[in-house]
Amino acid sequence: MDEQDSIIVESYSDVCAQEWDEFVRKSRNGTFLFERPYMDYHKDRFTDCSLVFRQRKNGRIICLLPASVSGETVVSHGGLTYGGFIMPPDGLDGGKLLNVMAAAVDFYRGKGLKKLRYKMIPYIYHRYPSDEDYYALFRASAGLVETNLSSVIELDNAYRFDERSRRNMSKAMRAGVVVKESEDFGGYWHILEEVLMSRHSVKPVHSLAEIQLLKARFPENIRLFTATDSSGEIIAGSLLYYTPTCVHAQYIAASESGRKTGALSLLFHHIITQECGGAKYFDFGTCNEDHGLYLNEGLLLQKNGFGGRGIVYNIFEIDLTA
Structure with a gap:
């Protein structure tokens, strides 16, 4: 029997939700973003076309592919920052992933889809090396179509804050700014919405x-830290996503008062030195717009001032008509 024939490919359905989530939690490169209670919060905006790969002989899951479809393009996943094949601790090497990739391509091609847009999971989120998909993409003649640059700290070897960030941190301390974990999502969201709109x-x-829904579903993975002034008013904050290997700043914002007092420098010094637990990396997030073609150099300078250095979020495409 051909190795690819030993694989059963099936569309995800809610019937296997628990099985899916258990696989993600035990995988070497999955995070809570791939668990169904997270993926499904916006299922009204994305048409799911995730795949489950099983061994034919025993029905055991060997791989997952979170995905959504838009028009004639399948994306892994349209509602997530990163995506790709979710791999088990063992039993799926580079050779077998070639068969999984071929099975996925055949499945989507059979549905009449034209492109597979594959968002890499950056290595900083891998619990164990999981770059087999890079090789499978190469063998599938995938092309690199987008690269976004993020700023990341290696926590056990963190660079010192630059002079400007240290100066701002001292300014915030003199102003009596207090940093702490907060449950005031409404107060922070008011600042965040104002900053993003303006x-x-x-x-x-x-x-x-x-x-708030996602926080209720993942209370240990989603946490808010704020900086408040001497009157207790929120002037800066960051919403953090905690994964086994990396803490990710999902949102960062400071009010005009927060910017004047240098509150973000004190906020991130506290987070980086005291609130990252056993994680290896802190990810400030990407600094790009226009599908990677525009780099916000001012934002990158600020993040690098806190000790961050570059990693990339890559997106590949496979032509399913070839």
């Missing part, structure tokens, strides 16, 4: 109601 004319990806 500076970029956009709204947060998540509404306040959505982030």
Whole structure:
């Protein structure tokens, strides 16, 4: 029997939700973003076309592919920052992943889809090396179509804050700024929405109601830290996503008062030195717009001032008509 024939490919359905989530939690490169209670919070906006790969002989899951479809393009996943094949601790090497990739391509091609847009999971989120998909993409003649640059700290070997950030931190301390974990999502969201609208004319990806829902579903993974002034008013904050290997700043915002007092420098010094637990990396997030073609150099300078250095979020495409 051909190795590819030993694989069963099936569309995800809610019937296997628990099985899916258990696989993600035991995988070597999955995070809570791939668990169904997270993925499904916006299922009204994305048409799911995730795949489950099983061994034919015993029905055991060997791989997952979170995905959504838009028009004639399948994306892994349209509603997530990163995506790709979710791999088990063992039993799926580079050779077998070639068969999984071929099975996925055949499945989507059979549905009449034209492109597979594959968002890499950056290595900083891997619990164990999981770059087999890079090789499978190469063998599938995938092309690199987008690269976004993020700023990341290696926590056990963190660079010192630059002079400007240290100066701002001292300014915030003199002003009596206090940093702590907060449950005041509404107060922070008010600042976040104002900042994003005034500076970029956009709204947060998540509404306040959505982030409160996700916080209730993943209380240990989603945490808010704020900086308050001497009167207790929130002047800066960051919403953090905690994964086994990396803490990710999902949102960062400071009010005009917060910017004047240098509150973000004190906020991130506290987070980086005291609130990252056993994580290896802190990810400030990407600094790009226009599908990677525009780099916000001022934002990158600020993040690098806190000790961050570059990693990339890559997106590949496979032509399913070839």
